[in-house]
Amino acid sequence: MSKIYTKTGDSGQTSLIGGQRVAKTHPRLEAYGTVDELTSHLGLLRSLLRDEQDKAFVLGIQKSLFSLSAQLATPPESKYQPEPFAAEQAETVEAEIDRLQAELPPFRCFIIPGEGQASSQAHICRTVCRRAERCILALAERECCTPQACVVSSEVLRYINRLSDYLFVLARRLEE
Numbered sequence: 232m233s234k235i236y237t238k239t240g241d242s243g244q245t246s247l248i249g250g251q252r253v254a255k256t257h258p259r260l261e262a263y264g265t266v267d268e269l270t271s272h273l274g275l276l277r278s279l280l281r282d283e284q285d286k287a288f289v290l291g292i293q294k295s296l297f298s299l300s301a302q303l304a305t306p307p308e309s310k311y312q313p314e315p316f317a318a319e320q321a322e323t324v325e326a327e328i329d330r331l332q333a334e335l336p337p338f339r340c341f342i343i344p345g346e347g348q349a350s351s352q353a354h355i356c357r358t359v360c361r362r363a364e365r366c367i368l369a370l371a372e373r374e375c376c377t378p379q380a381c382v383v384s385s386e387v388l389r390y391i392n393r394l395s396d397y398l399f400v401l402a403r404r405l406e407e
Contacts, residue, residue, distance in 0.1 A: 248301065249309025258370040263303035265363040270296045272356045279349040285401065288327055292394065295320050299387055303367065307374075316386045324393040331400045335407065346406040353402035360395040367391060 239245070244252045245260065253259065270293050277289040301313040344354035371383040 247309070248305040248313075249311050251306055251309070258366065258373050259303060259306070262363070262366040262370045263300045265359065265366045266296050266300045266303065269356060269359045269363050270300075272352065272359050276349065276352040276356050279352055280405075281349075292324075292397075295390070299390070302384070302387060303370070316384055316390065318386045318389070321386065321389040321393045324390065324397050328393070328397050328400050331397075331404050335400070335403055338403070342403065342406065344402070350402045350405035353398050353405055357395050357398035357402060360391065360398055364388075364391045364395065 240255065243255050245255050246252055247259065273289055273293050273296070277286050277293070280286045280289065298313065299316060302316055305311060305313055342354075344351045367383055367387065371388075
């Protein structure tokens with residue numbers, strides 16, 4: 232049986248994809264750790280959803296976020312590079328936003344979360360997603376000297392921004 236603990240992180244460092252050791256407080260870890268937190272919150276949201284189409288869409292988001300995390304966990308100099316994040320993923324989220332918005336009345340006022348568990352969890356996911364976006368942008372600001380060397384693609388930034396919009400619209404629909 233393999234052990235879950237390795238003891239290699241006991242000194243406050245961890246390995247990125249490719250083996251580079253960095254502090255556990257490194258912005259790269261903050262970024263992909265927050266994406267991991269979002270993925271977990273989305274799992275709870277998915278368990279609260281009743282609509283099978285919504286469940287399937289959220290599961291797809293969770294899978295996309297694993298790919299996004301791999302990108303964030305891989306420094307540009309690593310010889311192990313994950314598949315690039317596809318631009319179509321943001322377009323898929325945009326189409327789902329449009330579908331949900333077509334079912335909703337026009338947005339007229341602020342929403343105070345708390346009408347139900349599923350909608351409240353969608354709002355939690357939305358706020359964690361916004362935090363993930365800030366962490367990803369902080370990583371990009373720290374490590375991007377040129378667009379060619381940037382650790383964060385424009386597709387990732389667009390996707391994570393659209394994702395928070397989707398979660399807001401989903402929360403609205405769940406409150407109806």
